[in-house]
Amino acid sequence: MTMQTNTATRAVANPAGARPPFNTVLVANRGEIASRVIRTLRQLGIRSVAVYSDADAGARHVREADTAVRIGPAAAADSYLSIDAILDACRQSGADAVHPGYGFLSENADFARALEKSGITFIGPGVEALNVMGDKIRAKNHVAGYGVPVVPGIAKPGMTDSELAQAAAAVGFPLLIKPSAGGGGKGMHVVEKQADLAAALATARRVAAAAFGDDTLFLERLVTTPRHIEVQVLADSHGNVIHLGERECSLQRRHQKVIEEAPSPLLEGLPHGADVRARIGEAACNAARSVNYTGAGTVEFLVSDDAPDEFFFMEMNTRLQVEHPVTEMVTGVDLVEWQVRIAAGAELTLRQPDVGLSGHAVEARVYAEVPEKNFLPSTGTVLRLDEQPAGTDTRVRVDSSLMEGLELSANYDPMISKVIAWGEDRTAALNALDGALSGYTALGIDTNVEYLRLLLNDPDVRAGHLDTGLIERKLPALDFRHAGDPELVAAALYAFSLEPQDNPAPAGGPWQERSGWRLGAPAPRRVSLATPDGGVATVAVTPSPNGGNAAVVAVNGGAQQTAALHVSADGRGAVLTLDDATWEYRAAASPGPPLQLFFGNDGWSCHLEVLTREARLERVLAAVQRQEGAADPQVRSPMPGTVVAVPVSDGDTVQAGEVLLSVEAMKMEHHLVAPLAGTVHLTARTGDLVKADQVLATIHPQPPAEATSTDTNPDTAADTAAGQGEGA
Structure with missing residues (x-):
């Protein structure tokens, strides 16, 4: 265990001039809440201590605290959830109090007892x-x-699945399964009918045991059109x-709060x-x-x-x-x-x-996730960041864990920041929040900012007609924006702008030029881009013979268009003119390889990878080998994680939509399903650590005569049912 001191962020004097309540407070948490607590400690003149796992060694809260102590490896069980590690950090740093933030050990009675026994105050x-x-x-x-x-419901400790199933009839359907321990909506399931109860209980117990170490469950009647109101x-x-x-x-969404407001x-x-x-x-x-x-x-x-x-x-x-x-x-x-x-x-x-x-205040939670892919959590490195609204808008507050260069880990919750806005009334607050999100830029990672803006501007949300099932009902109709021709052109020109412009003439003369130099008119150069939907787009660029930023472009062999891209001196912004229409972007490029390009504006962003010749060929061949419209027989992990359940066996005959494996990542469980009917070949077992895009199973299709149809919806979500819920 190591300790480091940040002299640049030492605590300031107590503004009130009074003696601080404590000398040193250790913040037993991470991310935006740790930074937020440290901010108040500094205002009170209290020395702050951050703790960090190996995955968080370069995190923002570590840099902002006066002192930071390493508490273990990336796994939360061995670091942020380790009472012994936190107590050691307290002794090492001389902390006389601990603020637990939320989550982790914040509601752990054993932790409070251990602190009391050690003579350390638990701020709770x-x-x-x-x-x-x-x-x-x-x-x-x-x-x-x-x-x-x-x-109304049944809430007795120690009830078995059989006892809960017997009691369910008296509770009535639809009902809600809830874990007795923990929070954040994990392990909660809506059950519409008796036939679905057994499977839902098994999943709820598994999730509750993994998340809270306690699989005790109880049942509640599902309240119709429920609203979640809480009192501070x-x-x-x-x-x-x-x-x-x-x-x-x-x-x-899935019992996790997305937007909150007061009153x-x-x-x-x-x-x-x-x-x-x-x-x-x-x-x-x-x-x-x-x-x-x-x-x-x-x-x-x-x-x-x-x-x-x-x-x-x-x-x-x-x-x-x-x-x-x-x-x-x-x-x-x-x-x-x-x-x-x-x-x-x-x-x-x-x-x-x-x-x-x-007045009125509204908060939006910013997550590293891909809403268009069923809110799949996302990892990556923050390449460009601008979270503050234009000017000094005192109506807007941002509590964040982000900074440029930060690498997001798959070990923790995907919430990365919160944007909060105040207004004299609800409409003014919603407008202020929408404006703040329109200027929110975090490139290099996927976020839900566009989704938040769509939700904020929904007519029912604007009118205050809310309930916990609204998001699930509205989600299919939300009009997510996708990268189109302008973004493909911008990406191609931006990729060219990153190439060194002062290369010496090749030894073999102009005939060895990679630019495709030739006598007469310049030859078009082609850039292959991996589109977000898994396809390939090709942009042919013919530079203007007069030089400068002008070019003639064609996307996927379509009509030629005139284009110009102006990239700012620091590379943070780009303005594209395409046939007299103009788009303004925030821009970023990964160090590569592979070279990945990010563009964003008004809270929307897209991610485009520049494909090598080999990568492009691999994608094209995969498409050729598969009949048009046919499902991919390979089942891949959507992100790094741990296989927590494999309900089928190698060689089983499965139907389309049947769950093959469950992968846990970023505190969420993802069900991976069979894309088509056939025989399953498994390449992963329970407990395996898997990488993003790793093949975990392959389906060998049945002959047409043997295949059976199914109406099962192959939803990869762990729990998409909406009902009375709770969030962290």
Whole structure:
């Protein structure tokens, strides 16, 4: 274990001039939340300690902290989830307190006990609260005794699959399977009918065991048109408990929140919304009082859009939430500062009448993923980054883990940043957020920014008609933009612009020129590009005999067009003129090989690879060997990960759409299915570490007479059902 000190980022003096609550605080987390906590520690004059795994040695939070300590290899189980490693880092750095962020050990009672035993303050609630609220079954039964309404269902510890199946009829279908431990929507499954229950229980147990080390499950009735409303609470050790209003977190995909806002448009739109806010806030405070809660926490409720006066307790998150900035922006309260002060024994100076909600705030989570490919998580290196809106727009805040040169690992959650905007009303806040996302640029990696902008501008979202199933219903109609002729032309010209322009004349004279020099008119040069859909595009470029940026181009043998590309001196931007039409891009190129080109504007981006002759030939031959429209018989891993399940055996006869393997990557499980009917040949086993694009199975098709059809939808998602949900 090693420790490094960053003298350039040492803590500043406490602005208030008061003695800091702690001398040194270790942040037991990574990514954007670690950077966000470090920012407040610096404002308080507290020395900050970052921890990092081998995969995060060059991470942003490591550079921003005063001191950083290595805690182990990339695997979270051996680093960020290792209590012993964190305790060693505390001893090595002299930390007298630990802020856990969210996720990892933030809700781990054993971790809190270990810190207490070592004389180190845990900046979070007591062990009682962690124990009760950390188990959803126990929490649900506990708060019901304190007058907090709960969703009907069956919640008993230790129930087997058989016992759950027997109880399901009484709960009623559709129902929701939920893990008792953990959060973030992992292991949650909507089940529409009894016949689907057994398979869903098996998958839910496997995911829950892998994610939380506990496969205990329970069942809840599925509330129709559900809205996810949560209430932020603050409580001190002197008996004071207040709430800071509610957040609307109904825009979810696979039970993971995507866009959050404060206050809730549902309550804002009710004539008696203030009364409902007071009642749901008091219920949240009662849940906190029931476990002698201290610090910042969030109580999550389910509210039916059809009956907004009713609300049901889902769970209490005994930590900071990902979406806490929207509450901070409408209340002016720094939640991290109060977490630190309360942990040091301070009394809340805020009382409930002091809490007011000013304006409206909306947050969008930026993920490294490919929405067009079923939101497949993505890795890569950040080549170009611009996250700040033009000028100094104080309405916009960006909490980020990114910096140029950062390599994203497949070991951790794909959320990379959050963009938060404030406005005097909801429309102004949505407009400010949309504007900020239009200028958000992160090239070298795939992001969901375009998807976020499409979602923000959906008519139902704009009108505040939200529920947790909205995204799944809207997704098929979202009009994702794809690279077209302008981007192909820009990529070809940009590739040429990267070639050295001052090459000496070849020894064999002009006849050896790679440019295709010839007497008379210049010869066209061709660039082969790998398109995002897996195809090949060829751009023929004939430079102008007069030199400069002008050229005549043709895409895939089509009509010739005049083109010019102006690349900025630092290579960060490019302006393409194509037959008098103009496109302005942010641009980036990978160091290569292979040479990969990235273009982006207005929050949209595309990725094009310049193919070598060999790579182009391989793609062309693969297409020739396959009949037009036929499925590829090879099943490849979509990204680096671990094979966690193989439900078929080598040599089995399978049908199209049947699950062959499950690969876990970036905290998500991906089902890989048979693209066609036939006999399966497996090349991977459970536990194997696999690379992106690695062939894991091959289907040998059945003769036409033997093949059977199926209506199964070959969806590679682990869980695309939408329903009442929860997110981190």
